[in-house]
Amino acid sequence: MTNYFTFLPLLIVVLLLSQPSVLAINTEADDMEKSETSIDIMGTVADHNYFTFFGTKLYLPRLFLWEDANGIIQFSTYRSTKKALASGEFEQVDDAIKPTNGTILVDFSLTSHLIYFWFGLGALALYIMFAGSRYKKGIGTSTAPKGALQNLFEVFYEFVRDEVAKPNIDGEKYKKYVPYLFTMFMSIAFMNVFGLLPWAATATADITVTAVLALFTFFITQFSGTKDHWQHVFWFPGVPLGVKFLMIPVELIGLLTKPFALAIRLFANMMSGKIMIIAILGLIFIFNDMYGSVAAYSVSILSVAMTSVLYVLKLLVALLQAYIFTLLSAVFIGMAAEEHEHDHVHDDHIHAEQSV
Numbered sequence: 001m002t003n004y005f006t007f008l009p010l011l012i013v014v015l016l017l018s019q020p021s022v023l024a025i026n027t028e029a030d031d032m033e034k035s036e037t038s039i040d041i042m043g044t045v046a047d048h049n050y051f052t053f054f055g056t057k058l059y060l061p062r063l064f065l066w067e068d069a070n071g072i073i074q075f076s077t078y079r080s081t082k083k084a085l086a087s088g089e090f091e092q093v094d095d096a097i098k099p100t101n102g103t104i105l106v107d108f109s110l111t112s113h114l115i116y117f118w119f120g121l122g123a124l125a126l127y128i129m130f131a132g133s134r135y136k137k138g139i140g141t142s143t144a145p146k147g148a149l150q151n152l153f154e155v156f157y158e159f160v161r162d163e164v165a166k167p168n169i170d171g172e173k174y175k176k177y178v179p180y181l182f183t184m185f186m187s188i189a190f191m192n193v194f195g196l197l198p199w200a201a202t203a204t205a206d207i208t209v210t211a212v213l214a215l216f217t218f219f220i221t222q223f224s225g226t227k228d229h230w231q232h233v234f235w236f237p238g239v240p241l242g243v244k245f246l247m248i249p250v251e252l253i254g255l256l257t258k259p260f261a262l263a264i265r266l267f268a269n270m271m272s273g274k275i276m277i278i279a280i281l282g283l284i285f286i287f288n289d290m291y292g293s294v295a296a297y298s299v300s301i302l303s304v305a306m307t308s309v310l311y312v313l314k315l316l317v318a319l320l321q322a323y324i325f326t327l328l329s330a331v332f333i334g335m336a337a338e339e340h341e342h343d344h345v346h347d348d349h350i351h352a353e354q355s356v
Contacts, residue, residue, distance in 0.1 A: 045274045047113045047206055049081055052199045060110040064090075068102035117203040120191035127153065127186070160185050164327050169334040177333055180220060184213065185326040192270060192318030196311065204321070205271040207263060214259035214266075217329040222255070225336040258332050262325060269321050273314045280306050 050057045059080035067073050078084040081097060091100045098104060131153040134140055145151050160182045165174040188204060195202025203209050283303050288296035 045202075045205060045271060045278065047111045047201070049109055049111055051112055051115050052201075054199055060112075060115070062097070063108035063110075064099075064104055065106040065108065066099050066102050066104045068099065073105065112201040113203045113206040113209060116194050116201045117191060117206075117209055119194055120187055120203060123190045123194075124183070124187050156186060157182055160326060164323075164330050168327070168330040170338050173337050174334075177220075177224075177330070180216075181326050181330055184217070184329060185322050188213070188266070188322040188325055189319055192322060193315070195270065195274065196314060196318065202270050202274050204266055205274055207267045210263040210267040211259075213325070214263040217262060217332060218255075218259035221258075221329075221332045221336045224333050226338070228338070258328075262328055266321055266325050269317065273310075273317055277307055277310050277314070280310065 049062065050059045052058075059082065062078045062081055062084045064076045064084075065073065066076065076084075076087075076089065078087065081092075084090045084097060085092060089099060089101075090097050092098075127149070131140075131150055134145070134147075134150050139146055140150060140154065145154050157178075161174075161178045164185075165178045165181050168174075169177055191203040191209075194200050195205065280303050284296050284300045287299045
């Protein structure tokens with residue numbers, strides 16, 4: 001397991017590259033909250049520039065790289081959206097904050113999804129350091145693992161190694177990919193589980209987070225590609241010359257659709273689960289608005305019962321989606337790293353036809 005710790009820098013790189021603030025709803029105008037009492041489902045699951053903890057909103061810093069009307073590029077930082085608007089340099093337009101006299105080039109602002117993304121990676125890093133300290137002391141190497149946390153670490157690591165990496169990546173090649181696959185599995189699982197907290201945001205319900213994770217799989221897959229892999233992309237063996245040229249764009253599109261499918265699948269499943277829970281609980285508030293408190297109390301029994309069941313299912317889905325993302329990553333890497341020995345059969349078949 002010692003080679004796993006070589007992948008710790010990956011956590012830092014992912015952390016730096018992932019900026020879910022692109023999709024942030026830049027509303028701190030929740031202080032001017034609407035008088036509507038009906039629950040805002042999409043507003044609840046969307047990304048925000050505040051961090052909610054036990055019902056308390058902690059507004060996050062705003063960081064902008066922007067260009068003013070004179071073409072001068074500036075980098076401005078503010079403690080919150082309120083401070084940015086109070087400065088007079090920015091204004092709120094259609095739920096977005098924009099310079100009053102210029103354009104935003106990059107919004108580096110912290111958001112709720114980014115915070116929980118950091119929480120997920122931070123929890124994984126602490127878990128790794130805990131397990132690493134145990135193994136350095138000989139616990140789990142010269143003796144049996146001790147404690148629930150270390151045993152869980154063993155179970156998850158061996159599951160990823162024996163059930164995900166080994167069956168899908170040929171030969172001994174799978175060993176060097178186990179650390180990456182384990183990192184993906186555990187980081188996604190932590191982010192998904194954190195999203196189950198009532199006040200928390202689900203980082204994987206943000207397409208920019210899942211896209212960055214999918215891009216890592218994409219790049220590792222391409223760098224792992226063998227000569228046979230690239231031959232099947234740019235010069236498909238065993239087919240007529242005209243078909244080869246038709247296959248090139250098809251194969252290139254196939255390379256791009258794989259990470260796209262990874263990102264969309266994880267994002268859509270985690271987003272839909274959050275929406276479903278909020279919608280069912282929201283029935284209480286809707287019935288209260290439409291029919292009064294008696295109807296709200298009546299429907300609350302069903303809503304709370306259904307939500308409790310959904311929470312159990314969502315816990316299973318949280319682990320299942322981490323598994324599916326990791327499994328598909330292993331499949332894609334294995335396909336690229338595989339040696340296609342049947343290419344020689346194609347070539348022999350072609351030579352035989354030509355000789356006839």
